Amino acid sequence: MVNRNCRATLRLVTLINRQGHPHPPLSSSPSGHISHSYIILPFSIAFVFLTVLCFYSGTGIDACWKQLQRNNVHGEHKIVSFFSPLASSLKTRQWGVNIQSRCYGSASVLVQRNPKFSKLNDEDVRYFEGILGAKNVIQDDEKLITANTDWMRKYKGSSKLLLQPRTTDQVSEILKYCNFRCLAVVPQGGNTGLVGGSVPVFDEVVVSLSAMSKIISFDKVSGILVCEAGCILENIISFLDNEGFIMPLDLGAKGSCQIGGNVSTNAGGLRLLRYGSLHGNVLGIEAVLADGTVLDMLKTLRKDNTGYDLKHLFIGSEGSLGIVTKKLLQEARRKLGEILSAFEFLDSNAMNLVLNHLEGARNPLPTSLHNFYVLIETTGSDESSDKQKLEAFLLGSMENELISDGALAQDINQASSFWLLREGIPEALMRAGAVYKYDLSIPVEKMYNLVEEMRSRLGNDANVVGYGHLGDGNLHLNVSTPQYDDKILSQIEPFVYEWTSKHHGSISAEHGLGLMKANKIFYSKSPETVKVMTSIKKLLDPNHILNPYKVLPCSSIS
Amino acid sequence: MKIMVAIKRVIDYAVKIRVKPDKSGVVTQNVKMSMNPFCEIALEEALRMRESGLASEVVAVTMGPSQCLDTLRTGLAMGADRGIHVDSTSALHPLHVAKILMNLVQIEKPSLIILGKQAIDDDCNQTGQMVAGLLNWPQGTFASKATPSKLKNQAFAPTMWWGFPKDKSNMSQIGKKEYTHGTMKSLIDVVLDKEKEEVTVDREVDDGIETVQLKLPAVITTDLRLNQPRYATLPNIMKAKSKPIKKFTPQELNVEIKSDLEIVEVTEPPKRKAGVMVSSVDDLIDKLKNEAKVI
Numbered sequence: 001m002v003n004r005n006c007r008a009t010l011r012l013v014t015l016i017n018r019q020g021h022p023h024p025p026l027s028s029s030p031s032g033h034i035s036h037s038y039i040i041l042p043f044s045i046a047f048v049f050l051t052v053l054c055f056y057s058g059t060g061i062d063a064c065w066k067q068l069q070r071n072n073v074h075g076e077h078k079i080v081s082f083f084s085p086l087a088s089s090l091k092t093r094q095w096g097v098n099i100q101s102r103c104y105g106s107a108s109v110l111v112q113r114n115p116k117f118s119k120l121n122d123e124d125v126r127y128f129e130g131i132l133g134a135k136n137v138i139q140d141d142e143k144l145i146t147a148n149t150d151w152m153r154k155y156k157g158s159s160k161l162l163l164q165p166r167t168t169d170q171v172s173e174i175l176k177y178c179n180f181r182c183l184a185v186v187p188q189g190g191n192t193g194l195v196g197g198s199v200p201v202f203d204e205v206v207v208s209l210s211a212m213s214k215i216i217s218f219d220k221v222s223g224i225l226v227c228e229a230g231c232i233l234e235n236i237i238s239f240l241d242n243e244g245f246i247m248p249l250d251l252g253a254k255g256s257c258q259i260g261g262n263v264s265t266n267a268g269g270l271r272l273l274r275y276g277s278l279h280g281n282v283l284g285i286e287a288v289l290a291d292g293t294v295l296d297m298l299k300t301l302r303k304d305n306t307g308y309d310l311k312h313l314f315i316g317s318e319g320s321l322g323i324v325t326k327k328l329l330q331e332a333r334r335k336l337g338e339i340l341s342a343f344e345f346l347d348s349n350a351m352n353l354v355l356n357h358l359e360g361a362r363n364p365l366p367t368s369l370h371n372f373y374v375l376i377e378t379t380g381s382d383e384s385s386d387k388q389k390l391e392a393f394l395l396g397s398m399e400n401e402l403i404s405d406g407a408l409a410q411d412i413n414q415a416s417s418f419w420l421l422r423e424g425i426p427e428a429l430m431r432a433g434a435v436y437k438y439d440l441s442i443p444v445e446k447m448y449n450l451v452e453e454m455r456s457r458l459g460n461d462a463n464v465v466g467y468g469h470l471g472d473g474n475l476h477l478n479v480s481t482p483q484y485d486d487k488i489l490s491q492i493e494p495f496v497y498e499w500t501s502k503h504h505g506s507i508s509a510e511h512g513l514g515l516m517k518a519n520k521i522f523y524s525k526s527p528e529t530v531k532v533m534t535s536i537k538k539l540l541d542p543n544h545i546l547n548p549y550k551v552l553p554c555s556s557i558s
Numbered sequence: 559m560k561i562m563v564a565i566k567r568v569i570d571y572a573v574k575i576r577v578k579p580d581k582s583g584v585v586t587q588n589v590k591m592s593m594n595p596f597c598e599i600a601l602e603e604a605l606r607m608r609e610s611g612l613a614s615e616v617v618a619v620t621m622g623p624s625q626c627l628d629t630l631r632t633g634l635a636m637g638a639d640r641g642i643h644v645d646s647t648s649a650l651h652p653l654h655v656a657k658i659l660m661n662l663v664q665i666e667k668p669s670l671i672i673l674g675k676q677a678i679d680d681d682c683n684q685t686g687q688m689v690a691g692l693l694n695w696p697q698g699t700f701a702s703k704a705t706p707s708k709l710k711n712q713a714f715a716p717t718m719w720w721g722f723p724k725d726k727s728n729m730s731q732i733g734k735k736e737y738t739h740g741t742m743k744s745l746i747d748v749v750l751d752k753e754k755e756e757v758t759v760d761r762e763v764d765d766g767i768e769t770v771q772l773k774l775p776a777v778i779t780t781d782l783r784l785n786q787p788r789y790a791t792l793p794n795i796m797k798a799k800s801k802p803i804k805k806f807t808p809q810e811l812n813v814e815i816k817s818d819l820e821i822v823e824v825t826e827p828p829k830r831k832a833g834v835m836v837s838s839v840d841d842l843i844d845k846l847k848n849e850a851k852v853i
């Protein structure tokens with residue numbers, strides 16, 4: 001079987017060469033050529049692609065058709081198996097399973113195998129065995145059937161090779177090789193898709209991520225889960241249940257679907273109504289591009305506004321832009337989570353500033369000065385029950401000595417005066433003189449360490465104030481001085497960025513990069529990611545007329 | 559000395575009021591309710607008196623359906639010692655409230671009743687005056703911030719009102735009240751003299767400030783600038799859960815809730831019309847003369 005394929009492949013290749021069909025470049029970067037990806041596209045899109053190709057090389061059509069007819073003899077009658085029940089039923093009876101196949105003859109859709117994709121040969125198989133080990137390179141017919149057939153048994157491919165990488169590096173090596181050899185690839189997870197997107201159409205190599213099924217880490221404070229793409233959704237759900245958290249995604253197929261597939265197809269599911277789509281719940285992705293580049297966009301931060309948010313391209317791309325190998329998810333907390341709508345904090349310096357500079361600001365806990373103040377807001381449909389919940393939570397925290405004192409707003413006026421204390425800090429800072437403002441995303445446990453370090457660095461020269469969205473891990477670090485002074489600036493930058501980068505934080509949690517941090521993106525994003533961003537920028541704005549000098553570093557744009 | 563404070567549960571001050579489509583009243587379903595702001599001020603004043611040592615106990619009274627218990631709990635969380643709930647589902651007008659208070663006074667025997675000057679839902683401004691009339695007690699209404707009142711032998715702690723440290727920043731937050739040791743220069747407006755059993759009240763009236771001296775027992779109603787009510791802190795909320803609340807019904811207090819008033823219609827005030835731009839002074843005079851008819 002393999003030998004025959006070999007011959008057919010050779011013939012195909014030589015024929016095409018003779019006709020002068022232009023070879024697409026083998027090692028192009030993804031920039032500007034996203035539509036020409038080398039991963040097999042779902043069949044409808046493949047059809048479009050095919051016609052375009054035929055237009056380009058008019059003389060190639062005949063050759064293709066003849067080759068395909070010849071391929072019929074060798075068993076590669078892909079078109080026939082789609083559009084003729086007879087042949088396919090013949091085929092299926094060979095394996096003793098009577099699979100009912102559908103006839104699409106009426107549709108004017110004809111998918112033909114794109115001749116530019118190479119055929120698999122022994123050398124390829126040996127190369128893969130070298131990367132993955134013989135155990136993870138599967139050519140066994142039985143296992144291949146499940147990989148080749150979709151869940152509804154509607155679509156059947158005829159792939160001859162199933163690869164099961166265990167690490168991202170292995171996936172990268174596989175894709176680099178397939179890119180070089182122009183071998184089409186189908187990324188496959190749980191194979192529970194209902195539109196035939198997860199099975200090969202012809203003989204594409206199936207890269208299954210089922211072996212990458214580790215839950216890498218779970219942070220109970222922030223509710224952030226990092227796991228590999230092959231984790232089965234049900235396993236993740238039961239793991240989180242033990243921890244007291246809820247997964248924002250739930251589907252009927254949870255027993256077999258894998259989270260990598262869910263993310264790549266932007267699966268909706270049962271809980272979307274409450275928790276929103278995966279676009280909102282996935283905080284970061286590690287993906288491997290077609291040429292083997294590993295894009296590490298994994299940031300365990302709730303908020304990160306540095307540069308373009310590339311992960312959204314991959315969520316819902318159905319494996320056509322990159323293979324997702326790891327992901328970060330936000331989980332919903334059970335105790336106060338469902339009615340919690342705000343969780344802010346401010347330190348004593350911030351409180352003093354507001355009380356001194358803003359009229360109408362009133363200290364809610366005047367009996368003693370505290371180091372930190374936290375403002376909690378809940379929103380719900382039943383006021384009395386929410387109030388009970390909040391009171392119970394607060395009183396419980398007091399008993400456990402998590403909080404030393406607190407005040408509960410009894411009416412809307414008191415609530416707005418509480419908010420004035422928090423929302424009035426920027427204004428109070430402006431009135432106090434000059435202010436250097438930094439907006440950083442830092443893991444919650446280490447958040448205040450930065451403020452204390454800045455205090456020791458600047459001493460009496462400046463008033464270092466820390467406040468922010470504690471619930472999101474977002475610190476607003478403000479240094480207040482009577483006037484702007486370069487000396488003080490040099491003490492602050494780049495120390496603040498380096499510190500944040502060292503602790504895997506983001507230098508801009510919500511304010512963005514603008515002009516201030518245009519050249520500082522590398523503190524939070526890897527060079528490969530920035531390269532993809534600059535290619536997108538070049539694609540959409542080739543002359544760079546939109547908002548120049550900002551967001552992305554000048555060096556990479558020019 | 560016991561102080562009784564009456565508090566009322568009303569629609570929250572910051573809520574936008576809407577009239578019911580059948581014009582029989584305002585919409586109270588699913589609308590945030592809280593303590594009447596003037597009642598908060600009254601309770602705050604009573605608590606300050608207790609903290610200064612002049613009073614021994616503050617009793618909070620509320621009347622209405624069972625939801626009023628929320629408001630009563632807030633009052634207890636602010637610091638009142640006991641609560642009394644008069645359970646009644648029918649609408650209570652000021653005269654009923656005054657009669658109930660009169661009967662409660664026979665039971666509780668306070669020396670001072672402090673009320674808010676009016677409720678923000680009906681704006682009657684009648685209850686305090688009626689109570690004083692029924693009990694034949696002196697009244698000091700619209701008690702407010704004023705010039706320093708006459709001082710007598712004070713029996714209260716001169717500088718520490720709520721146990722604040724003498725921190726400037728904190729002091730500036732509590733409504734600009736300053737207390738200096740020894741010189742007795744205070745801006746308190748209600749000055750209670752324990753020995754002489756009198757209370758001096760500065761009243762805010764149309765002409766200015768009127769100072770009256772009342773013999774105890776007396777009725778005081780509070781105006782807006784008297785003080786700034788405190789927040790309910792968590793330790794106090796915890797304590798409030800165990801404070802006793804006595805229940806009464808109007809029947810037990812021999813008060814018949816018979817309404818002599820019937821609300822015929824409730825409508826919104828007419829919408830403010832948009833202003834008209836005039837082109838010249840003559841035009842303005844013309845409009846004032848002929849259209850507005852004010853000259």
